[in-house]
Amino acid sequence: MRQVPLLAIVYSYLHSSNSASSTHLLFLVKRLASKSLPHLNWKFSIKSENNFPTAAGLASSAAGYACLVSALAKLYEIEDNVSFIARMGSGSACRSMYGGWVLWCKGSSPDGRDSIAKQIAPASHWPEMRVLILVVNDERKKYSSTDAMKRSVETSELLKYRANQIVPKMTKACIEAIQKKDFEIFAEITMKESNSIHAICQDTYPPCVYLNDTSHTVANAVHAYNEFKSSNKVAYTYDAGPNAVLYLLDSSVDEFMSVINYLFPPQDTAEYYKGLPLSSNQLSQDLKMALNIPVQEPGCLKYIIHTKIGEGPKILTDPQQHLL
Incomplete structure (x- = not known):
């Protein structure tokens, strides 16, 4: 899927x-x-x-x-x-x-x-677009994408509605947002699309559950951060697994990394950051209070990849x- x-x-x-x-x-x-x-x-x-x-x-x-x-x-x-x-x-x-x-x-x-x-x-x-991949679990997933999609096609009524009613409109809107470099709209569509895909996973019978508690905590952190900034600065999307792919502009990377490092302290920093160089600012007290999310156990994230298009x-x- x-x-x-x-x-x-x-x-x-x-x-x-x-x-x-x-x-x-x-x-x-x-x-x-x-x-x-x-x-x-x-x-x-x-x-x-x-x-x-x-x-x-x-x-x-x-x-x-x-x-x-x-x-x-x-x-x-x-x-x-x-x-x-x-x-x-x-x-x-x-x-x-x-x-x-x-x-x-x-x-x-x-x-x-x-x-x-x-x-x-x-x-x-x-060129300002950046991608943070938060690897929660790098083991082979329980349900293969092919098997999950086949099961969804056979059992999910929501999938039929999505294919006929949602995807055509979302595709057009997403293309326009990319062409205009409108991150606000792009981020909203990206997150809604991710949520829609995993709603289908839940609607599939028996369900194919890919997200775990850490996945949901990352999504909550993104929404809390965006609310604090009064606009969409970060967008999440999840494929057929628990690992978060975050889109954000270069200007937001350092501050949002301070959020990630605060909420998800690494167990071991050796080879924890991969790809483009990463740094983070000191998390402000106002932002820390706005998150209202408990600090997770060290090691919830295995490593982070920072890349671009x-x-x-x-x-x-x-x-x-x-x-x-």
Whole structure:
């Protein structure tokens, strides 16, 4: 059940992908390739790894399949939009084929060829945007995204209403907010979308519960902070797991990190902060009182990743970087 919510900020990492699915994707790419290519019948050894949690609700499969299909398309000199092939491995992998802000088009063709991804704004469009990923649990999730979505389609009446009534309007509004760089509206849509997805998880029978107490405490902290600031400064979204992905502008990172460090004291600071450099201000007494949330037990968060909008998969040219 891929979230992040209607549009995706793309993280270009490698993923340990399923070998059977990888073989199928290779077959689809070969079908699009020119018959004159001398290496059309090459045999392959595919090795991949990632540097963030796998199957923990952080779209690792989307990143992995996007990288795999991008590499194969480059090898076979395919210039067409092949995001529909990445989608065969993992639905939201089609969005991860591009950097910046990406829309997954529904499509109408029975063969699914027009259910593709399109970039609506490059990574440079909103340079102030930052992302904080609060890793609550990096273990494999209880319900796979595929199984959960299948169960939701079969049992959730709320899913049918959402698909027909909510998603089209939210998609249009979210695109407009991104194009105008209207963080207030973007944040509201992002959080409502996340809540809607997890309402469907609860409406599914039997329910697929991904969020835990720490997830809810993070969401409460975001709302309390926004109320203190009298506007939306931070937005949360949750994929199929308990880990929070927070969107905020660069100007808000230091102060909100003071909130996170106060409410969720780290058990061990070694390798606790990853990605872009992080610092935090001293939490003011007024803000501390406004939060009205008890300090959590040390270690509720395993680590924090600070990043920004990425450029999508890239072909590496340094032989020291390949994995074989």
